[in-house]
Amino acid sequence: MYIIKVKGKVKIPDYIQLRDDSFVLIAYFRADRPLKNLEKYGLEGKEKELREIIDALPFGKLQKLELV
Numbered sequence: 001m002y003i004i005k006v007k008g009k010v011k012i013p014d015y016i017q018l019r020d021d022s023f024v025l026i027a028y029f030r031a032d033r034p035l036k037n038l039e040k041y042g043l044e045g046k047e048k049e050l051r052e053i054i055d056a057l058p059f060g061k062l063q064k065l066e067l068v
Helices: 047-056
Strands: 002-006 015-019 025-030
Touching: 002 025
Parallel strands: none
Antiparallel strands: 002 015, 015 025
């Protein structure tokens, strides 16, 4: 799975995209909102780790998402 942070403009907020290994979009959510429905993506119980990754992630850089 891959993650990318997309910079918003003016009234459009920053967003996070989660993509599968074929780079197909599987999730799209606001970067500033609490993380919800993570069980759909196999990430339940990893909210804190994912939040830390999102906060440190540079805009526009696709990165492999590796959570322990």
